[in-house]
Amino acid sequence: MSSTAGRLAARAAALDSADPLSGLRERFLLPPGVVYLDGNSLGALPAAVPPVLADAVHRQWGTGLIRSWNEHAWWQAPLRVGDAVGRLVGAAPGQVVVGDSTSVQLFNALSAAVRLRPGRPLLVVDRDHFPTDRYLAASVARIHGLRLRSVPADALADLLSREGERVAAVLGAPVDYRTGRLTDPAAVTRAAHDAGALAVWDLCHAAGALPLDLDALGADLAVGCGYKYLCGGPGAPAFLYVAHRHQAGFDHPLTGWNGHADPFDPTEEYRPAEGIARARIGTPPMLSLLALEAALTVFDGVDPARLRAKSLSLTGFLIDCADDLLATEGFTPVTPREPARRGSQVALRHPEAYALVRALADREVIGDMRAPDLLRFGVNALYVSHADVLRAMTTLREIAGERAHRPYLAGQRAVVT
Numbered sequence: 200m201s202s203t204a205g206r207l208a209a210r211a212a213a214l215d216s217a218d219p220l221s222g223l224r225e226r227f228l229l230p231p232g233v234v235y236l237d238g239n240s241l242g243a244l245p246a247a248v249p250p251v252l253a254d255a256v257h258r259q260w261g262t263g264l265i266r267s268w269n270e271h272a273w274w275q276a277p278l279r280v281g282d283a284v285g286r287l288v289g290a291a292p293g294q295v296v297v298g299d300s301t302s303v304q305l306f307n308a309l310s311a312a313v314r315l316r317p318g319r320p321l322l323v324v325d326r327d328h329f330p331t332d333r334y335l336a337a338s339v340a341r342i343h344g345l346r347l348r349s350v351p352a353d354a355l356a357d358l359l360s361r362e363g364e365r366v367a368a369v370l371g372a373p374v375d376y377r378t379g380r381l382t383d384p385a386a387v388t389r390a391a392h393d394a395g396a397l398a399v400w401d402l403c404h405a406a407g408a409l410p411l412d413l414d415a416l417g418a419d420l421a422v423g424c425g426y427k428y429l430c431g432g433p434g435a436p437a438f439l440y441v442a443h444r445h446q447a448g449f450d451h452p453l454t455g456w457n458g459h460a461d462p463f464d465p466t467e468e469y470r471p472a473e474g475i476a477r478a479r480i481g482t483p484p485m486l487s488l489l490a491l492e493a494a495l496t497v498f499d500g501v502d503p504a505r506l507r508a509k510s511l512s513l514t515g516f517l518i519d520c521a522d523d524l525l526a527t528e529g530f531t532p533v534t535p536r537e538p539a540r541r542g543s544q545v546a547l548r549h550p551e552a553y554a555l556v557r558a559l560a561d562r563e564v565i566g567d568m569r570a571p572d573l574l575r576f577g578v579n580a581l582y583v584s585h586a587d588v589l590r591a592m593t594t595l596r597e598i599a600g601e602r603a604h605r606p607y608l609a610g611q612r613a614v615v616t
């Protein structure tokens with residue numbers, strides 16, 4: 200055992216000292232002594248955010264007051280920050296808007312997709328999708344009189360090739376939010392297009408975590424989260440991508456005044472703005488938008504291929520540590536071992552997942568769990584090291600060995616798990 204631990208420690212040290220991205224951790228304000236492996240739920244705080252927020256509050260809002268809509272270009276922020284997100288997801292300028300939550304943007308994307316493909320009776324969704332995606336797809340189907348078909352992610356392309364001409368749109372995610380399994384969005388997008396259907400992608404666990412190229416992929420619409428790998432802060436606004444070729448036909452279900460062609464001299468009827476501006480709704484959440492804009496500077500000068508390589512090194516090392524340290528304690532990795540099939544997180548199965556995650560947090564190792572039995576460890580390669588990963592796994596082994604999680608086995612769960 201101690202030789203195993205020593206070998207893993209030596210490997211972590213070697214990988215960290217050869218890591219060309221190790222300096223990026225200084226772009227974050229992480230509490231000392233904490234191992235943070237929950238950036239797939241809430242990204243860590245970028246050091247650039249607090250001064251920008253202080254300026255936004257005191258100078259722009261406090262002093263500038265309403266003038267700041269013009270003087271500090273608040274009005275343009277949803278599209279300006281949209282272009283900044285676009286650079287991270289492979290979208291040329293003018294195709295991304297930022298604002299509202301992922302759930303709201305999912306509703307918008309699915310409704311608009313269905314309206315772009317009238318007369319087709321099916322809306323298809325990944326059966327194992329994040330709950331809000333499934334719930335919203337069901338509601339959009341109901342509103343538009345479509346039937347919802349739920350199939351496993353690896354059956355999406357097949358379904359499209361069989362009955363795709365009846366499908367209006369398919370909603371998928373490159374990364375499974377529980378297991379971290381990566382599915383290639385290209386095959387599904389191609390199958391959708393071959394059948395004349397639209398492909399809508401949820402990038403919540405992909406944006407900022409892996410290289411993405413929405414334009415090259417030919418994605419029709421996409422949404423994603425601002426507060427996970429993009430580190431925009433709790434409740435950060437989400438983003439919506441509408442490919443240039445669909446913008447003229449993009450019929451927004453929420454026709455708010457910000458998306459009007461002339462918001463300050465409105466005609467009686469709603470007349471949508473040209474381009475991606477028609478995907479705006481109402482007054483944007485300026486403080487959150489400015490926080491997200493500042494947060495995105497953590498990616499400045501970072502080569503996405505290098506970030507991906509480090510992420511894979513971290514998740515691969517985590518699986519190796521779990522094999523060596525935790526297999527005898529009843530933990531089973533459920534994340535694919537093949538790098539090409541992994542997102543940026545690892546999930547371990549254990550029947551006492553909830554209690555173990557709570558006990559880990561007591562020892563300053565923060566991950567999370569998804570019911571009923573998955574411990575989830577997200578790695579953001581911008582600030583996580585191999586030493587962090589090893590500490591998380593050795594701490595988990597100690598807890599399991601001591602049964603230190605016993606107090607959490609019974610009793611009430613926290614509201615957020």
Ligand SMILES: *Cc1c(COP(=O)(O)O)cnc(C)c1O
Pocket residue numbers: 300301302303329331332372376401403404424437
């Ligand atoms: C995190 C996440 C969401 C979150 O939606 P909110 O509206 O921000 O709560 C939605 N879908 C997926 C796939 C997610 O991972």
